[in-house]
Amino acid sequence: MAKMPSPSVTVKYTKLFINGEFVDSVSGRTFETFDPRTGDSITSVAEATKEDVDVAVKAARNAFDHGPWPRISGYERGRIMNKYADLVEQHLEELAVLETLDSGKPLAGCQYYEIPEGIKGLRYYAGWADKIHGLTLKMSGPYQGYTLQEPIGVVGQIIPWNAPLLMFFNKISPALACGCTIVIKSAEQTPLTAFYAAQLAKEAGIPPGVLNVLSGFGEIAGAAMSKHMDIDKISFTGSTEVGRLIMEASAKSNLKPVTLELGGKSPLVIMDDADVEEAIKIAHMAVYANMGQVCCAGSRVFVQEGIYDEFVKKAVERAKKQMIGDPFLPGVEHGPQIDKAQFDKILEYIEFGKKEKATLLTGGQIWGDRGFYIEPTIFCDVKDTMKIAQEEIFGPVMSILKFKSIEEVIERGNKTMYGLAAGILTKNIDVANRFSRALRVGVIWINCFLVIDKDCPFGGFKMSGIGRESCIQGLQSYLQVKSVICPLQESPWL
Ligand code: NAI
Numbered sequence: 001m002a003k004m005p006s007p008s009v010t011v012k013y014t015k016l017f018i019n020g021e022f023v024d025s026v027s028g029r030t031f032e033t034f035d036p037r038t039g040d041s042i043t044s045v046a047e048a049t050k051e052d053v054d055v056a057v058k059a060a061r062n063a064f065d066h067g068p069w070p071r072i073s074g075y076e077r078g079r080i081m082n083k084y085a086d087l088v089e090q091h092l093e094e095l096a097v098l099e100t101l102d103s104g105k106p107l108a109g110c111q112y113y114e115i116p117e118g119i120k121g122l123r124y125y126a127g128w129a130d131k132i133h134g135l136t137l138k139m140s141g142p143y144q145g146y147t148l149q150e151p152i153g154v155v156g157q158i159i160p161w162n163a164p165l166l167m168f169f170n171k172i173s174p175a176l177a178c179g180c181t182i183v184i185k186s187a188e189q190t191p192l193t194a195f196y197a198a199q200l201a202k203e204a205g206i207p208p209g210v211l212n213v214l215s216g217f218g219e220i221a222g223a224a225m226s227k228h229m230d231i232d233k234i235s236f237t238g239s240t241e242v243g244r245l246i247m248e249a250s251a252k253s254n255l256k257p258v259t260l261e262l263g264g265k266s267p268l269v270i271m272d273d274a275d276v277e278e279a280i281k282i283a284h285m286a287v288y289a290n291m292g293q294v295c296c297a298g299s300r301v302f303v304q305e306g307i308y309d310e311f312v313k314k315a316v317e318r319a320k321k322q323m324i325g326d327p328f329l330p331g332v333e334h335g336p337q338i339d340k341a342q343f344d345k346i347l348e349y350i351e352f353g354k355k356e357k358a359t360l361l362t363g364g365q366i367w368g369d370r371g372f373y374i375e376p377t378i379f380c381d382v383k384d385t386m387k388i389a390q391e392e393i394f395g396p397v398m399s400i401l402k403f404k405s406i407e408e409v410i411e412r413g414n415k416t417m418y419g420l421a422a423g424i425l426t427k428n429i430d431v432a433n434r435f436s437r438a439l440r441v442g443v444i445w446i447n448c449f450l451v452i453d454k455d456c457p458f459g460g461f462k463m464s465g466i467g468r469e470s471c472i473q474g475l476q477s478y479l480q481v482k483s484v485i486c487p488l489q490e491s492p493w494l
């Protein structure tokens with residue numbers, strides 16, 4: 001294994017950010033965050049428990065009920081958000097290094113994609129902040145009616161570790177634009193960049209209590225948020241299993257609405273007429289981007305029989321060339337998985353694949369002698385009923401399935417509990433259109449994959465979730481509509 005470069009980064013912020021200040025947890029408890037390259041501890045951070053959630057919610061409630069954020073003009077909120085975006089941009093290099101250290105993601109991906117995308121999200125929703133308005137209603141009697149679009153209130157946001165800072169900005173940006181106040185909990189695997197971002201929010205002029213950032217465990221701090229009586233909405237990204245727990249907690253507490261962005265098992269369909277070289281590139285990226293830790297990964301690759309053999313051969317050649325190594329080294333495409341639990345889970349799925357008699361063509365092995373690296377893996381002869389074709393692996397495992405006709409692949413593509421995304425590679429627009437209408441998923445990619453944009457609603461059908469993020473839909477989930485009706489006494493009724 002190549003010598004591990006030591007990034008020159010000092011971790012500056014490790015405490016909970018509540019009411020505009022970094023504070024220790026009420027219990028004084030801390031936990032360690034680990035470097036996925038080695039499994040060694042990077043540092044310890046404050047651990048939020050129920051008591052800290054209570055303190056943070058109180059601060060957010062006070063900021064919502066009495067503070068300036070929901071009351072200032074949308075223009076002013078947008079201006080502060082743009083300033084925040086500028087500050088994140090100025091600290092991008094340090095944030096990227098911190099993100100790679102905490103998550104194991106290749107550094108270039110943080111520098112050139114994820115953090116810039118997060119910044120874009122802030123600016124995108126800053127632009128919406130002064131364009132939120134209601135309707136004038138056409139009443140059927142002598143009344144004047146209109147709607148107000150009001151911020152939903154105190155929102156709880158729970159994010160995962162697979163794109164820590166990007167998820168952070170994806171969640172907070174629309175909520176800030178609407179005038180909500182926020183308690184956000186980072187994933188226990190990756191608390192560092194969210195704290196840094198909290199400091200920058202303060203410098204940008206986001207008032208105390210508007211953005212409260214907690215680190216802590218899901219079953220403790222996350223669960224306390226989900227059942228909190230004074231949180232008005234929860235937005236969650238993570239596993240389907242936890243999504244269900246969050247909905248249950250809402251049902252048993254104050255019936256807060258929930259937005260859930262959950263797992264997937266997205267099909268990527270490659271038709272005989274597709275350009276095979278291009279298909280290899282797209283399929284490779286669709287499965288191995290971020291070491292497979294992507295909710296909308298194209299983890300079921302359906303290849304039509306006419307090009308199946310050629311595709312399989314070339315996919316294996318490409319996977320073998322994948323540059324694995326320390327994510328700080330230039331040129332490295334593939335770093336470690338996030339932690340031991342995910343590493344073990346993926347290796348277990350690889351064993352299931354072998355047991356169920358899929359053919360393992362490449363990979364399937366641990367890479368290096370420490371940390372959580374797994375080689376890019378390919379199975380062919382995969383059948384729809386196998387575990388590796390049904391369940392989310394969240395790792396670098398491509399399952400290749402053969403099919404004959406578009407009718408058949410539409411039917412098979414829809415046959416999982418998930419419905420997040422799907423892709424099709426073909427030169428035939430009629431086939432692409434037919435596929436797009438027939439798949440029960442939230443996003444369809446034609447001749448591309450994993451293209452995600454702030455102006456493009458994102459979310460799942462079926463058990464991939466509830467609600468949409470990005471675009472105006474992402475904004476609406478942080479608003480409440482209020483109808484206002486008033487008699488028209490002396491004015492003409494038009
Ligand atoms: P998870 O769903 O347990 O964790 C995601 C977030 O939820 C974290 O912030 C965690 O602290 C929080 N959480 C956990 N339990 C909670 C609870 N009872 N109440 C409230 N919040 C809770 O995901 P985990 O365990 O990290 O990964 C398990 C699997 O989930 C992965 O293998 C993958 O299949 C899927 N996953 C999907 C993601 C996506 O982007 N859709 C992201 C992360 C994981």
Ligand code: MG
Nearest residue numbers: 218238239242
């Ligand atoms: Mg979990």
